[in-house]
Amino acid sequence: MDDVIKAKGEGADKTLLSAADNAQEAGTKLYAQIDGNRQEVLALARTAVVGGPNLKPGGFSTLPPYLLEELSRRNPANSDFLKTYNKTKEMQEKGVMFRPRLSGDNDSSREVYDAKGKEEQPGERARFEGEKPSGNKEVDQAYDYTGVVREFYKKEFGRNSIDGNGMKFVSTVNYGDNYENAFWDGKQMTYGRPGEDSPFKTFVLLDVCGHEITHGVTEKESDMKYYGQSGALNESMSDVFGELIDQYAHKQTANQADWVVGNGIWKDGIKGRGLRDMLNPGTAYDDPKLGKDPQPAHMKDYWTGWGDNGGVHYNSGIPNRAFALFAKSVGGYAFDDPGHIWFAARKAAGNNPSFSQFAYHTIEQAKALGHADEVEKLQKAWEAVGVTPSKTTLDTRTPQPNLPDDGRRTFKKAG
Ligand SMILES: [Zn+2]
Structure with missing residues (x-):
């Protein structure tokens, strides 16, 4: 039997914590309602509660939170960093879900869209598989880079796209004016458009594209817990x-x-x-x-x-x-x-x-x-690097979230 938990407001954390414990004891899976979607997020029981949905990889962004925080602290006149930090966090709390398979979604083709500075996915159709260069730098780079990622996984690892099953490579460029990040959300790549005062020149880079898409590959290969x-x-x-x-x-x-x-x-x-x-x-x-x-x-x-x-x-x-x-x-x-x-x-x-x-x-x-x-x-x-290979040595260096009242659990999106 699988349980679905609804929890919100004060006490939600404790509700989830005890539900997670019960689920672990009973060997059942635990699901949460997040933004109306039923998501399996807490099968890992106690440790899952601290990260909430983040532990089911919750959207991956190029910039780590500490860098956005540091940028915000050091450049108080520029609110873009804090804004992006909050939006990134919000995206992560929603959790990643691989896009449900659509008909025709097995040809590993590329689709690039241009959000033209709006915070909209996917945005306007800009260049699809086989079409000529658009003349728009970001669009053509996103098209070329996803092509390299696709070729690399195919030639070097015999892998058919991100999910191993021909999933389309969808990219959105110019997402949000002054949106200081890029991310993979389980469905597509999205590249923000850095602001004038930003230290960032661009997020449309080959290794950034490869990094984010590899989060999708990892999720399919072993789903490494994101903690x-x-x-x-x-x-x-x-x-x-x-x-x-x-x-x-x-x-x-x-x-x-x-x-x-x-x-x-x-x-x-x-x-x-x-x-x-x-x-x-x-x-x-x-x-x-x-x-x-x-x-x-x-x-x-x-x-x-x-x-x-x-x-x-x-x-x-x-x-x-x-x-x-x-x-x-x-x-x-x-x-x-x-x-x-x-x-x-x-x-x-x-x-x-x-x-x-x-x-x-x-x-x-x-x-x-x-x-x-x-x-x-x-x-x-x-x-x-100071790591001793061992089949059985567990992670004892990272703080384990096993105290109910450390004030770090948030589950704002539940309910
Ligand atoms: Zn990452």
Whole structure:
């Protein structure tokens, strides 16, 4: 028997917490009504309550919440960052649902729309599969980039689109004037149009497109829980494959690549190379307008706060660096052996792996794929970031949300 829970207002958190406990004990699934939609969000019982719908990956955005908060704090005259922060949060609380399959939704074709500064999806039809360039830069870039993502997954992994089943690649560009973010919401890619005072030049970038769409692939492959180390691995998967797609497009080997996520995102004058640096986490930017890149590069600097779903955009720096180090030590194209090992390990590690467990599965998958000779390099890469591969070691570093009154549970959208 599956239960549907309706809860709102004062006490909603506790209602959900005890319902989640009961569901766990009874081994049933738990659903919540969110915006009129029935969504399975709380099967993970107690831990699910803290993140609410966020734990069922709740919409993925390019900019982590801490960066929008920092931008808002440092640039009080510009309200766009706070506005976008709130809207991003709202989107995440709604939760992702893969678009229901439509007829004809199996040809993996591209559709690009132009929202022309309005906050509307999908917006005006701009360029569909096979049509000539539109002459609109953002439209044509979104078209080309989704084409590269599609080709990469097809050629390198034999995968037919995001869901493995030919789902269309739908993109909206110029979403919202001064909308300072880009996101994947389970249905499509959406790129905001940064404002004049924004440090962002554009969000329409190949690795951003690859990062966001890979969240869709991850959801289908293993649905890694978006909290703590599992969530940081979900983020890291998107950074890894976003970068692999970039390296594939530019035919760069692991040693030629710059390993910077979001290269080209900043306007001139901003002191930064991108959003994140996979090889040297914590060094991507340092500017008075933005603050400093806060990513740790090693377990000794592990971020243990509650925010950002238990640090999913912080601690992803640790597995990111392990991948970059491993790929460089193997040499050649990182999307060959290293990419295939990571792709297989994601599924093998299941939906709630710790860093140690994921590392264990990369080693197992390296052997399974016939790359036993690369195991030593893998072990060295994990050692360099302070992660000990283990089949059974759980995530004990992230605060576990098991106290009923810590004031951090919100479930505003329920009801
Ligand atoms: Zn992401």
